[in-house]
Amino acid sequence: MTATEVGTPGDPSLDLDLDRELDSFEDQAREFLEAHVPRTAPATAAWGVGDDTMSSYAKRSPAAEHDRIERARWWKRLEFDAGYGWITGPTELGGGGRTADHLRRYGELRAAYAVPSTNVYTISLGMVAPAILQHGQPQIVRKYVTAMHRGDLIGCQLFSEPGAGSDVAGLSTRAVRDGDEWVINGQKVWTSEAHHADVGLLLARSNVDAPKHQGITAFAIPMSLTGIDVRPLTMMTGGTEFNEVFFDDVRLPDSYRLGAVDAGWGVAISVLMNERALGTGDAFGLGRAVERLRMMASMPGLRGDDPVIRQQLARIITNAACIRYQALAADGRRKAGLPPGPAESVFKLANTEALRLVAQVAGEMLGPSAVADTGEWGTYAWGDLILTVPGMRVAGGTDEVMRNILAERVLGLPKEP
Amino acid sequence: MQFALSEEQTLLQDTARAFVDKHCPPELAKEWDETDHFPWPLWKRMAEMGWFALPYPETWGGGGGSPLEICLIAEALARASLDVAMAYVGTFIPGLTIHRYGNDEQRERFKPGLLEGEYRIAVAISEPDAGSDAAALRCAATDEGDHFVVNGQKAWCTGAGLPGALIAAYVRTDPAAPKHRGISLLLIPNDLEGVQIRRTPTLARHLLGTNEVFFDNVSVPKENLIGPIHGAFSLLMSGLDMEKTVMAAAYTGVAQSTMDEMLAYSKQRSQFDRPIGTFQALAHPMADLQTEIDAARLLAYRAAWMISAGQPCTREAAMAKLKCSETYVAAARLGMQVLAGHGFATESVMSFRWRESIVATISGGTSQIQRNAVAKSMGLTTY
Numbered sequence: 001m002t003a004t005e006v007g008t009p010g011d012p013s014l015d016l017d018l019d020r021e022l023d024s025f026e027d028q029a030r031e032f033l034e035a036h037v038p039r040t041a042p043a044t045a046a047w048g049v050g051d052d053t054m055s056s057y058a059k060r061s062p063a064a065e066h067d068r069i070e071r072a073r074w075w076k077r078l079e080f081d082a083g084y085g086w087i088t089g090p091t092e093l094g095g096g097g098r099t100a101d102h103l104r105r106y107g108e109l110r111a112a113y114a115v116p117s118t119n120v121y122t123i124s125l126g127m128v129a130p131a132i133l134q135h136g137q138p139q140i141v142r143k144y145v146t147a148m149h150r151g152d153l154i155g156c157q158l159f160s161e162p163g164a165g166s167d168v169a170g171l172s173t174r175a176v177r178d179g180d181e182w183v184i185n186g187q188k189v190w191t192s193e194a195h196h197a198d199v200g201l202l203l204a205r206s207n208v209d210a211p212k213h214q215g216i217t218a219f220a221i222p223m224s225l226t227g228i229d230v231r232p233l234t235m236m237t238g239g240t241e242f243n244e245v246f247f248d249d250v251r252l253p254d255s256y257r258l259g260a261v262d263a264g265w266g267v268a269i270s271v272l273m274n275e276r277a278l279g280t281g282d283a284f285g286l287g288r289a290v291e292r293l294r295m296m297a298s299m300p301g302l303r304g305d306d307p308v309i310r311q312q313l314a315r316i317i318t319n320a321a322c323i324r325y326q327a328l329a330a331d332g333r334r335k336a337g338l339p340p341g342p343a344e345s346v347f348k349l350a351n352t353e354a355l356r357l358v359a360q361v362a363g364e365m366l367g368p369s370a371v372a373d374t375g376e377w378g379t380y381a382w383g384d385l386i387l388t389v390p391g392m393r394v395a396g397g398t399d400e401v402m403r404n405i406l407a408e409r410v411l412g413l414p415k416e417p
Numbered sequence: 418m419q420f421a422l423s424e425e426q427t428l429l430q431d432t433a434r435a436f437v438d439k440h441c442p443p444e445l446a447k448e449w450d451e452t453d454h455f456p457w458p459l460w461k462r463m464a465e466m467g468w469f470a471l472p473y474p475e476t477w478g479g480g481g482g483s484p485l486e487i488c489l490i491a492e493a494l495a496r497a498s499l500d501v502a503m504a505y506v507g508t509f510i511p512g513l514t515i516h517r518y519g520n521d522e523q524r525e526r527f528k529p530g531l532l533e534g535e536y537r538i539a540v541a542i543s544e545p546d547a548g549s550d551a552a553a554l555r556c557a558a559t560d561e562g563d564h565f566v567v568n569g570q571k572a573w574c575t576g577a578g579l580p581g582a583l584i585a586a587y588v589r590t591d592p593a594a595p596k597h598r599g600i601s602l603l604l605i606p607n608d609l610e611g612v613q614i615r616r617t618p619t620l621a622r623h624l625l626g627t628n629e630v631f632f633d634n635v636s637v638p639k640e641n642l643i644g645p646i647h648g649a650f651s652l653l654m655s656g657l658d659m660e661k662t663v664m665a666a667a668y669t670g671v672a673q674s675t676m677d678e679m680l681a682y683s684k685q686r687s688q689f690d691r692p693i694g695t696f697q698a699l700a701h702p703m704a705d706l707q708t709e710i711d712a713a714r715l716l717a718y719r720a721a722w723m724i725s726a727g728q729p730c731t732r733e734a735a736m737a738k739l740k741c742s743e744t745y746v747a748a749a750r751l752g753m754q755v756l757a758g759h760g761f762a763t764e765s766v767m768s769f770r771w772r773e774s775i776v777a778t779i780s781g782g783t784s785q786i787q788r789n790a791v792a793k794s795m796g797l798t799t800y
Binding site for chain 1: 545572573617618619621627689696697750771779
């Protein structure tokens, strides 16, 4: 056996160099965070302290909505300009050109600080920007991708239609070629953040004669074009996160096309896998909900001493731990450079099922206080989560679609007849 | 064993269903809920049908309806919404208490209003610290000669804020007695001086409204005392089996309506080039649900039959309330999944079903309380 040559893979001195570089990166990032945002106060995890909102679909006043967007925008710009907004992105587009380890270090560090919520950018940066980067023509990539990562522009995903939900490939919004332009007509629905969006990732039917998966073309579409009408949908919580989007003879230059004509389904698949991967971490709010439930169990009068409740709590906490380990495994896959796969569906399904049980047990513990507002902190706020759990089981792929993916692509079972 | 309804009962059921289709379809019930609107014209039409008189004996001018017949009406009304059925049931249940325990003068005084549905009677039992343990109530009435003076607070008082509502308040008249004794029932008009009503924001049940009621030195004439002084706990308990049974029937009505709505959607909605109901992943849960609804309905009808036969049915009424309310929640949950995005939009009736179902296993005695009653009947005292 020969000793590893200095400077080749396996040379321990290389690992040390990398560690030092990562440590230095982390020190600088900490300086940046310390300069701009406070650390997360431990007291926020105490009963009765802070905001008791339980659902991201909760109703917000226009002022609160404006504040949410402006704070997110302020933070994204600050973070991007300091070099932490797109750590792994290519340097020629303003990215940091660094590794997934740098991104992980920064993510872990940032979690200890009270940075503003940037959930308005979740789909924009998790789905739309990667699709444009991967499939867009150079001038479109330059126009959008950097500005999206800086938070200057917001993207939305225009896939679902009234007649095409689980069966996305059944979409009927038309894109008809007219010289160097496409003319778009049709309707999309359940479009998160469309009312804030500057650019949409659109799937439209470009060939009605081809099999349904082969006649779709993907586009990046400026949401300010003439003929686009965005109408918010009101949810049970009173929130207006989702929208209907109507296209009436919208003219779009061919340069905005993503990928080849009629090859949009491949773009859609890569985007949908990214969507399910967004669910790792605590995107569904399970960790926060379980922590709130655990606190409730120690409050007098909330049935924490009820044996039936205690058994359900134990089940919930066990499930949450399993889901956390699954998230770590998914992170491992990403770090190894593997693309998100069908197994991500397990994560989405497990999360929504766990949240369903959390909401049910919270309802049992709180009784009337969960459904009628007595003004007590941390009680009626559960109503929003109870109301929106069914939506979580549908959004981003229904439970049934997730199970089909698992059955067919993970377990290799034959397709349903 | 006879499972078929009589010809008369079938006619009543058909009439009640046609009434709902014509006067309160689910879309309208949803609109009323969203606008906090109590539909007085509907109330009057129920009175014209003679339904408010139905539970009272014919000898008193009532309709002489059996508990099963009342269940059939409640079940049909709940096809609109549970709240619509509640508006009906919630009036005659306290009315029956007045009829049964009131003196001759009170029966005569209240008779026209009870038979013709002129009163909206709001039962006030619960308090902030007396929910499942109703006997722990503290709202107090002191004897001042020819009247009582009432002070205290009630919670979860359904319909107390409607114009002209009579509040049937269970109050403590003897603080020194053991908690199940020393309770009396007073009828308190909601516009008496010192009565303050504060509506509680809730996820659903907006027709009647849920309220906190505050009594501040409210003078209530002695003639509004129903039943024996200090002896109202037995009055409170006496109507519970009937209430649970009729409400159980109502829960099966709204569960069946929910089932019918998701079934229709699953046949009409196509994905992957076929109606979504033909996927086993949806067809089997819907088949299971219909089985559950049928089982729940039979439990409600059995309890109604036992009341008619004069048999004690505390256990059977608890089973019916437990099973029927939980079946409604299960139906709404599955309905939301079958209707998926369409269900989640507030324009859909299904979103209203889900919102309304959440309180089903809480109001009228929680599922846990019903399980305690069933367990107790099995010799398993859990508290």
